[in-house]
Amino acid sequence: MFSLDLQTVLPEVILAVYAMVALMAGVYTTKDKSAGILIWATAAMFGLVAFLIATREGTDPAFLNSFIDDASPASPR
Numbered sequence: 001m002f003s004l005d006l007q008t009v010l011p012e013v014i015l016a017v018y019a020m021v022a023l024m025a026g027v028y029t030t031k032d033k034s035a036g037i038l039i040w041a042t043a044a045m046f047g048l049v050a051f052l053i054a055t056r057e058g059t060d061p062a063f064l065n066s067f068i069d070d071a072s073p074a075s076p077r
Helices: 002-008 010-028 031-054
Strands: 060-062 067-069
Touching: 002 010, 002 060, 002 067, 010 031
Parallel strands: none
Antiparallel strands: 060 067
16 A cells, blocks of 8 residues: 555655755755756756656545545546
């Protein structure tokens, strides 16, 4: 059951982990030289997450129905 829950919140987890990695990369490298790379990597990450969200279908409950993913375009309103 936990793997299905993790799959439901995967886009949020990806963005959170990437944000922490990008923050550490920005702090511990030369800030001006890594800015361009971080901007393009962030754009690619948002594109990946948008693709993951757009390809979902239906309503997915997770964590014993405490989180319900129903924002996908395929769900009826």
